[in-house]
Amino acid sequence: SVPAGDSFLCRDQAPVGRRLVSRQPVKVIHQVPVVSAPVEPGRLEIPLD
Numbered sequence: 001s002v003p004a005g006d007s008f009l010c011r012d013q014a015p016v017g018r019r020l021v022s023r024q025p026v027k028v029i030h031q032v033p034v035v036s037a038p039v040e041p042g043r044l045e046i047p048l049d
Helices: 004-014 015-025 026-041 041-048
Strands: none
Touching: none
């Protein structure tokens, strides 16, 4: 989860990343929910129990 966030920030700063985001906005939308899911410990505790 931590490295995923770093990659997201790096892409925002890099000019090449901006072009990729504009071309493939779907990828950004997918990354947001994917990162939020594991970030929530409450949800992870439910399946673990």
